Amino acid sequence: MLTDQAGKGVHHDTPRPGHSAQNPLRTGGDLLQLVSPDGERISHPEFDIWVKDVGDEQLCSLYEDMTVIRRIDAEATALQRQGELALWPPLLGQEAAQIGSSRSLRDDDFVFPSYRESGVAYVRGAHLSEIARVWRGNASYGWDPLRINLATPQIIIGSQSLHATGYAMGVQLDGANTAVLAYFGDGATSEGDVNEAMVFAASYQAPVVFFCQNNHWAISEPVRVQSHVQLADRPTGFGIPSMRVDGNDVLAVMAATRVALDRARKGGGPTFIEAVTYRMGPHTTADDPTRYRDPNELEDWAAKDPILRLRRLLEAKGLLTEDVETRVKAKADAVAAELRSSCIDMPDPQPLDVFNHVYSTPNSWIERQKDHYSRYLNSFNQPVEEGAL
Amino acid sequence: MSKLTFARAINAGLRKSLENDPKVVLMGEDIGSLGGVFRVTDGLQKDFGKHRVIDSPLAESGIIGTAVGLAYRGYRPVCEIQFDGFIYPAFDQIVSQVAKMHYRTQGRVKMPITIRVPFGGGIGSPEHHSESPEAYFTHTSGLRVVAVSNPQDAYTMIQQAIASDDPVLYFEPKRRYHDKGDVDEAIDLSTALPLDRAAVVTPGSDVTVVAYGPLVKTAKDAAMAAADEGISVEVIDLRSLAPVDYPLVEASVRKTGRLVITHEAGQSGGLGAEIAASITERCFHYLESAPVRITGFDVPYPYSKLEMHHLPDLDRILDGVDRALGRRNSLSGLEG
Numbered sequence: 001m002l003t004d005q006a007g008k009g010v011h012h013d014t015p016r017p018g019h020s021a022q023n024p025l026r027t028g029g030d031l032l033q034l035v036s037p038d039g040e041r042i043s044h045p046e047f048d049i050w051v052k053d054v055g056d057e058q059l060c061s062l063y064e065d066m067t068v069i070r071r072i073d074a075e076a077t078a079l080q081r082q083g084e085l086a087l088w089p090p091l092l093g094q095e096a097a098q099i100g101s102s103r104s105l106r107d108d109d110f111v112f113p114s115y116r117e118s119g120v121a122y123v124r125g126a127h128l129s130e131i132a133r134v135w136r137g138n139a140s141y142g143w144d145p146l147r148i149n150l151a152t153p154q155i156i157i158g159s160q161s162l163h164a165t166g167y168a169m170g171v172q173l174d175g176a177n178t179a180v181l182a183y184f185g186d187g188a189t190s191e192g193d194v195n196e197a198m199v200f201a202a203s204y205q206a207p208v209v210f211f212c213q214n215n216h217w218a219i220s221e222p223v224r225v226q227s228h229v230q231l232a233d234r235p236t237g238f239g240i241p242s243m244r245v246d247g248n249d250v251l252a253v254m255a256a257t258r259v260a261l262d263r264a265r266k267g268g269g270p271t272f273i274e275a276v277t278y279r280m281g282p283h284t285t286a287d288d289p290t291r292y293r294d295p296n297e298l299e300d301w302a303a304k305d306p307i308l309r310l311r312r313l314l315e316a317k318g319l320l321t322e323d324v325e326t327r328v329k330a331k332a333d334a335v336a337a338e339l340r341s342s343c344i345d346m347p348d349p350q351p352l353d354v355f356n357h358v359y360s361t362p363n364s365w366i367e368r369q370k371d372h373y374s375r376y377l378n379s380f381n382q383p384v385e386e387g388a389l
Numbered sequence: 390m391s392k393l394t395f396a397r398a399i400n401a402g403l404r405k406s407l408e409n410d411p412k413v414v415l416m417g418e419d420i421g422s423l424g425g426v427f428r429v430t431d432g433l434q435k436d437f438g439k440h441r442v443i444d445s446p447l448a449e450s451g452i453i454g455t456a457v458g459l460a461y462r463g464y465r466p467v468c469e470i471q472f473d474g475f476i477y478p479a480f481d482q483i484v485s486q487v488a489k490m491h492y493r494t495q496g497r498v499k500m501p502i503t504i505r506v507p508f509g510g511g512i513g514s515p516e517h518h519s520e521s522p523e524a525y526f527t528h529t530s531g532l533r534v535v536a537v538s539n540p541q542d543a544y545t546m547i548q549q550a551i552a553s554d555d556p557v558l559y560f561e562p563k564r565r566y567h568d569k570g571d572v573d574e575a576i577d578l579s580t581a582l583p584l585d586r587a588a589v590v591t592p593g594s595d596v597t598v599v600a601y602g603p604l605v606k607t608a609k610d611a612a613m614a615a616a617d618e619g620i621s622v623e624v625i626d627l628r629s630l631a632p633v634d635y636p637l638v639e640a641s642v643r644k645t646g647r648l649v650i651t652h653e654a655g656q657s658g659g660l661g662a663e664i665a666a667s668i669t670e671r672c673f674h675y676l677e678s679a680p681v682r683i684t685g686f687d688v689p690y691p692y693s694k695l696e697m698h699h700l701p702d703l704d705r706i707l708d709g710v711d712r713a714l715g716r717r718n719s720l721s722g723l724e725g
Contacts (some may be wrong), residue, residue, distance in 0.1 A: 140493045152493055156485050162451060166458020173440055194453035203446050357496040358530055360554040365632040
């Protein structure tokens, strides 16, 4: 086991917080909800304590972040339609899941996202141009992963769950007080890598949180194609406790994520969170959900919209003042404008950049091809000699 | 200088890397108390602890995928794939993640991962235990691929591979594990032959024979046999399969004008095809005859009672040498 390192690391016999009181893990079953779709705060005997510091100001700030990332999403979708982005994977409908979870993280925690976590990237401090440039085709990465402790968007489904687990094994070796969180979707739970990640995480009791956004659709396949049991029931077979939360309830997401991160930091091992949400848009801008989805379903979920729900809560608390509305709108407008300009003004990469960074040290094969292609490109600048044709 | 078996030489190299760099961790199936099915990691867990010599769950993709995460965290994982034919479950993590992470992050995240793969046949094993999958990986940009042929290189190159900031697939010829050779354990890595260089192991002037891994010994034996007939064969141990040290192979072919390439892997799309094409492009006018490939057949690795027919041996290599020289050979009369 990794936990044997003398004098360091996390030991199995580390005292854990009492599960019943402080760390209310449960397995599958009822959806954890702290705010109803009507915006009513539902009190919960075990989870309330995990969000008791979330006061008026923080609620407004969560509302701002959710509104801003919805605006980023709308602007990016528009940029794609206008030919400025090659593709965009919308996050519409998943704002509470992304903001509630990412706002629970510490700076020194490390996050391994899929490709849809643009809201998480925003919260972690990625620049807007960094979020856009992968989808514009200007680079294969956006941000420096080691600057904001957020790996690059992972396109191979579920692959990053293993990376997160390995990183968490490294955290154990270092004896560090850091948690690791992996995002993936309902479709990914069918992948071997996610299942292997749960095997490794359980075996080494790695400090990793598997945050599954069950948005009900893996492109055109409904979640029932992936699983006949609730996704939150799956990890229990690996010996990993799980929570099933209303992914459109930002407070519930926050509470569950904090519980899981706390557990990881205290040596309690991995936790699985199923955040039940809904992908209100297409899989990507190249997708057409009208071919496979009942429009009534979308309508049902629109009534459970995560931002609408938080607005209702804020209204009920008298917090949704004109001042707040104006401030949030101004912020969203500014962010959208910056996203647009930074996207359009982005310099194109240079042709020979294609050869850069394949290896960290010089490589004779790459060097030769780069040299030959450079000569080829230069040949267009040579005057054609008379008689050469 | 000490006399070590191939397996002990790798073991000594791993031990040295574990001693010199606290970020080196070993991962794999049965590598702990058992010491690996070939005993290559024998004693290392006892001496360095279970946190540095990690018995992994039986999941190859999991081993490589978690190694990616460890590399993200600043570690230098050395992963053992138990047998060549077991690497395929890890193929996606190797090709899509290990190989591409440096490019994807434009150098921000390095993948100093070494993947040790016992490879090749000749040990009478059942299916999946005797394969030569190296061409899948030499075709994958972002990986360095090496194959070692003798205890000294095994000792030196495992340390160079671990020290490399790029991912390295390190192929070990399992049928040579018990061969003994002199190993200079005090060798200075900074002045040793770099990881991406080939070596002339038998100098000669009539024909160049390129081999790697288990067939280097076979090719050297063939060169000795050819010498009895007055034919001078130059044997090149490729060592690095990606990138290939073409300047060295070119220099040899410019001298001999004739090229034979041999490997256990099947012929079509194999490394021999790439070398034949590249050498033809680079020194066509020096070639006296077409490059010759002496390889395994394009069949699944056969059951053990037939493997001696599949594996290139001394006589088949000599038949190839005869073909390159235009001497009477098994295909005389067939070639156009």
